[in-house]
Amino acid sequence: MIYVAVLGYGTVGSGVVEVIDRNNSIVSANSGDEMQVKYILDLRDFPGDPNESKVIHDVDVILNDPDVSIVCETMGGVGAAYKFTKAALEKGKSVVTSNKELVAKHGAELMKVARDNGCAYLFEASVGGGIPVIRTIITALTAERITQIAGILNGTTNFILTRMEEDGADFADTLKKAQELGYAEADPTADIEGHDTARKISILADIMSGHFVDSDNISAEGITHISGDDIAEASKAGYRIRLLGIANRYDDDSVSAMVAPFLVKKGHPLAGVCDVFNAIFVTGNMLDETMYYGKGAGKLATASAVVADVIDAAVKGTSCKYTGWDETPVSSAAGCDSYRYMVRCSAGSTDEIKASLSGAEAVSDTVLFTGKMTDSQYADLKNRFGEKIANGIRIYE
Amino acid sequence: MIYVAVLGYGTVGSGVVEVIDRNNSIVSANSGDEMQVKYILDLRDFPGDPNESKVIHDVDVILNDPDVSIVCETMGGVGAAYKFTKAALEKGKSVVTSNKELVAKHGAELMKVARDNGCAYLFEASVGGGIPVIRTIITALTAERITQIAGILNGTTNFILTRMEEDGADFADTLKKAQELGYAEADPTADIEGHDTARKISILADIMSGHFVDSDNISAEGITHISGDDIAEASKAGYRIRLLGIANRYDDDSVSAMVAPFLVKKGHPLAGVCDVFNAIFVTGNMLDETMYYGKGAGKLATASAVVADVIDAAVKGTSCKYTGWDETPVSSAAGCDSYRYMVRCSAGSTDEIKASLSGAEAVSDTVLFTGKMTDSQYADLKNRFGEKIANGIRIYE
Numbered sequence: 001m002i003y004v005a006v007l008g009y010g011t012v013g014s015g016v017v018e019v020i021d022r023n024n025s026i027v028s029a030n031s032g033d034e035m036q037v038k039y040i041l042d043l044r045d046f047p048g049d050p051n052e053s054k055v056i057h058d059v060d061v062i063l064n065d066p067d068v069s070i071v072c073e074t075m076g077g078v079g080a081a082y083k084f085t086k087a088a089l090e091k092g093k094s095v096v097t098s099n100k101e102l103v104a105k106h107g108a109e110l111m112k113v114a115r116d117n118g119c120a121y122l123f124e125a126s127v128g129g130g131i132p133v134i135r136t137i138i139t140a141l142t143a144e145r146i147t148q149i150a151g152i153l154n155g156t157t158n159f160i161l162t163r164m165e166e167d168g169a170d171f172a173d174t175l176k177k178a179q180e181l182g183y184a185e186a187d188p189t190a191d192i193e194g195h196d197t198a199r200k201i202s203i204l205a206d207i208m209s210g211h212f213v214d215s216d217n218i219s220a221e222g223i224t225h226i227s228g229d230d231i232a233e234a235s236k237a238g239y240r241i242r243l244l245g246i247a248n249r250y251d252d253d254s255v256s257a258m259v260a261p262f263l264v265k266k267g268h269p270l271a272g273v274c275d276v277f278n279a280i281f282v283t284g285n286m287l288d289e290t291m292y293y294g295k296g297a298g299k300l301a302t303a304s305a306v307v308a309d310v311i312d313a314a315v316k317g318t319s320c321k322y323t324g325w326d327e328t329p330v331s332s333a334a335g336c337d338s339y340r341y342m343v344r345c346s347a348g349s350t351d352e353i354k355a356s357l358s359g360a361e362a363v364s365d366t367v368l369f370t371g372k373m374t375d376s377q378y379a380d381l382k383n384r385f386g387e388k389i390a391n392g393i394r395i396y397e
Numbered sequence: 398m399i400y401v402a403v404l405g406y407g408t409v410g411s412g413v414v415e416v417i418d419r420n421n422s423i424v425s426a427n428s429g430d431e432m433q434v435k436y437i438l439d440l441r442d443f444p445g446d447p448n449e450s451k452v453i454h455d456v457d458v459i460l461n462d463p464d465v466s467i468v469c470e471t472m473g474g475v476g477a478a479y480k481f482t483k484a485a486l487e488k489g490k491s492v493v494t495s496n497k498e499l500v501a502k503h504g505a506e507l508m509k510v511a512r513d514n515g516c517a518y519l520f521e522a523s524v525g526g527g528i529p530v531i532r533t534i535i536t537a538l539t540a541e542r543i544t545q546i547a548g549i550l551n552g553t554t555n556f557i558l559t560r561m562e563e564d565g566a567d568f569a570d571t572l573k574k575a576q577e578l579g580y581a582e583a584d585p586t587a588d589i590e591g592h593d594t595a596r597k598i599s600i601l602a603d604i605m606s607g608h609f610v611d612s613d614n615i616s617a618e619g620i621t622h623i624s625g626d627d628i629a630e631a632s633k634a635g636y637r638i639r640l641l642g643i644a645n646r647y648d649d650d651s652v653s654a655m656v657a658p659f660l661v662k663k664g665h666p667l668a669g670v671c672d673v674f675n676a677i678f679v680t681g682n683m684l685d686e687t688m689y690y691g692k693g694a695g696k697l698a699t700a701s702a703v704v705a706d707v708i709d710a711a712v713k714g715t716s717c718k719y720t721g722w723d724e725t726p727v728s729s730a731a732g733c734d735s736y737r738y739m740v741r742c743s744a745g746s747t748d749e750i751k752a753s754l755s756g757a758e759a760v761s762d763t764v765l766f767t768g769k770m771t772d773s774q775y776a777d778l779k780n781r782f783g784e785k786i787a788n789g790i791r792i793y794e
Contacts, residue, residue: 019540019683020540022682022683023540023541023542023682023683026539026540026541026542027539027540030539030540124537130683130684130685130687131687132533132537132538132687135533135536135537136529136532136533136537139532139536139709140521140529140532140533140705141529141701141705142423142424142427142704142705142708142709143416143420143423143424143427143700143701143702143704143705143707143708144420144423144701145420145423267669267671269666269669269670269690271669272664272666272668272669273666274664284701285419285420286416286419286420286527286697286698286700286701287527287691287692287697287698287701287702288527288691288692288695288697288698289690289691289692290527290528290529290689290690290691290692291688291689291690291691292687292688292689292690293666293686293687293688293689293690294684294685294686294687294688295684295685295686295687298685300683300684300685301683301684301685303540303683304538304540304541304681304683304684305540305684307539307540308537308538308539308540310540311539311540312536312539
C-alpha cells in the first residue's frame with residue numbers, strides 16, 4: 001500500500017483526493033501498488049465530507065507516520081508550505097506540489113534537501129496546470145538545446161484578452177465578468193499585473209538554464225493598460241494580443257526572462273490559444289518549434305498533474321532524479337532582447353514619431369510598427385513623446 | 398563511452414548522426430557518458446562524407462560488437478528492419494526507431510523480445526516526428542483514463558488541405574505543388590489515402606488500450622475526394638477540413654480507430670494546425686483536453702526524437718520499461734462511432750435529402766448538416782441518393 005498525505009483541502013487538494021479515488025485502478029496500476037490518501041491536513045473541519053475522518057490539524061501526525069511515503073503540498077504560499085515541505089523531505093518523504101511561488105523561490109534548496117534525503121521534490125503542476133510541460137522538457141527534449149520558451153501561462157489574463165477581442169469590451173468590464181465567472185480572484189493583482197506569469201516563466205527558465213532565475217528580478221508588465229483600441233488595431237493588422245512569459249537562452253548561456261503583452265500573428269499557434277487555456281511554445285536547436293496546450297488551471301486538471309508526480313515518486317522512489325538547478329543565479333541578459341513595437345499615436349503625431357525612428361512603418365493614421373528596439377530604447381521614445389504615444393506593445397515573432 | 402550504431406543513412410539516419418554530433422555535450426551529459434556513433438549500416442558507400450569511415454555493409458559487425466549497446470533503426474519497412482531489430486534485441490542491444498510501419502505491425506512482439514533480453518525497444522519518433530507524444534502519454538498522463546486521441550498525423554495531407562483553402566486551389570494542382578516542394582513523394586498513395594495516418598493512430602491506440610489494434614483493420618479514408626467546393630462550403634460554415642486519425646476508448650474498454658477527413662471548427666486548436674505541422678489532441682477523464690504540436694517530419698526534428706530515445710536507453714539500461722501492449726487484439730468498436738456530416742447536395746435535391754433525415758438542417762441551397770450517423774447509416778444515405786450527394790464529410794466535435 002502507498003499512503004499519501006494531502007496538505008491543504010482547497011481546490012487542488014480536494015481534486016487530488018478525487019483523482020486518486022476516481023482513477024484508483026489506473027493510479028494504483030501505474031504506481032505498482034494500491035494508493036490511498038491517509039491524511040488530509042487543513043485548519044478547517046469538513047463535517048459531512050466523505051473524507052471527514054481523514055482530516056487532521058497537526059502536521060506532526062504525518063511527519064511521524066512512517067507509512068506515509070508521499071506528501072502532496074497544495075496549500076500555497078511560502079510560509080507553512082515551505083516549513084512543512086522541508087520537514088517532510090528531511091524525513092525522506094517525497095513531496096509533490098502545485099505551489100509555483102514556493103518552487104520559484106526555494107525550488108533549488110528543496111530539491112537539494114530531497115536529494116540529500118533520498119527522496120524527490122516534484123512540481124509538474126506548478127506551471128501550466130494540467131499541461132505536462134516540465135516532464136516533457138526534462139524527459140523528452142533531452143537531445144535539444146532549448147533556446148526559447150514562450151508561454152501563455154495565466155488563464156485569467158488570457159480569458160480577459162480573448163473576451164475583450166471577441167466582445168469588443170474594455171478591460172474593466174471584462175475583468176468584472178471574469179470575476180463573476182470565477183476566472184479571476186477578488187484581488188486580481190497577481191494575475192493582471194503579470195506576477196503569476198513571472199513565477200511560472202522563472203521556473204521554466206530555471207529548468208532551461210540549470211541555474212536560478214529569480215522571479216523577483218523578472219520585469220513583468222501586465223495587461224491593465226491594454227485598451228479595446230489596442231486590441232482592435234492589432235486585429236486589423238493581423239495580430240492578437242497575448243500576455244506572454246518569455247525566456248531566452250543565448251549562445252554564451254546567459255538567459256533573459258520577462259513578462260509582457262505581445263502582438264502574436266494570427267495563424268501562430270499561440271494566437272489560437274483562447275479563453276482560460278494555456279500553452280507553452282518551446283524552441284529547440286534541432287526540433288525547431290513544439291507547443292504544449294491544455295488547461296492551465298482548474299481542480300481536476302491540476303490535480304491530475306499532481307497525481308502523475310505522486311506516481312513518479314512512488315515508482316522511482318529514491319532514484320527519482322527529476323530535475324535540478326543550482327542556487328547560483330544565471331548570467332542575466334535582461335534588457336538585451338529587442339522587439340518591434342506596435343505604437344499607437346495620438347492624432348497628428350504619427351509622422352513626427354515615425355520620423356524620429358529608423359525602420360518604422362505607418363500602418364494607419366495613428367498606428368506605427370517600429371523596427372527592433374530594446375526596453376530602454378522604447379522607454380526613451382516614450383519619454384520623448386509622452387502623451388503623444390497612447391500605447392506601445394511588443395510584437396512576438 | 399556509449400557506442401551507437403545507425404541502420405540506414407537516409408534522411409532520418411543522417412539526422413541522428415548530426416544531432417549526436419552537433420549536440421554532443423548535451424546528449425552526453427544527459428546520457429551520463431560520452432556518446433559516439435561507431436557504425437553506420439547502409440548498402441551504399443558515401444565517398445567524401447565526413448562519416449565515410451563509419452559506413453559498413455554487414456550488420457553482423459554491429460551485432461557481434463559488444464561495444465555497441467544501442468542501435469538506431471532508421472531504415473524503414475518490415476523486411477530487413479524487422480530481422481535486424483530482432484537480432485539486435487536478442488543480443489541485448491536496445492533498439493530505437495522511427496519506423497512506424499514496423500512498430501504498428503510487430504511492436505508487441507519486439508517489445509517482448511526486448512523485455513526478455515533486458516533491453517528496450519523505443520519508438521517516440523514513429524508518431525508525430527519531433528512531437529514527444531508517446532513519452533508524454535506514457536510518463537506524464539499516468540493519472541488519466543484517456544478516452545480519445547485525435548491527431549493530425551501526416552504533414553503531406555495537412556499541407557495540401559491548408560494550401561487548397563488558402564490558395565483556393567484544387568487537389569491535383571496542390572498535390573503537384575507539394576511534390577515540387579518535397580512535401581509529397583513521387584508515389585503519394587500512402588499519405589493521401591490515409592494509410593500513413595492509420596499506422597500512426599494504430600500505435601497510439603495500442604498505447605491507449607494496452608492491446609493490439611491492427612492498422613490493417615482501420616478504416617482509412619484519404620483526402621483525394623476533397624474538392625475546393627467542400628473546403629469553401631466548410632469555411633463558410635466556420636470550419637476547416639483536416640485529415641484526422643481518431644481513436645476512442647469506451648467505458649467497456651473497447652476501442653475504435655479510424656482515419657478520415659473531418660470538419661474542425663475554426664477556433665479549435667486542431668483547426669489552427671497548418672501546412673506540414675502535426676498535432677495530437679488527447680482527452681482524459683480528469684485533464685480534459687491537452688494538445689501536443691510540432692513538426693511531424695523532417696530530418697532534425699525526427700532525429701531529435703530518436704536521440705531522446707537513445708538517451709533513455711543509455712540512462713535506464715535494462716530497467717527501461719517504456720511501454721507495452723499485448724498481442725491480443727482489443728475488442729473493436731469500429732463502426733459504432735457516430736458523427737454529424739456536412740452533405741453537399743446537387744442543385745434541387747437538398748430538400749428531398751433533408752426530408753429523409755431526422756435532425757438535418759440546411760445551411761445553404763446545396764449544403765446540409767445532418768444529425769449524428771454511423772458509418773453504415775451514412776453509406777445507406779449515399780446509396781439511396783447516389784449522384785445527388787456530391788460529398789459527405791464528418792464533423793469533429
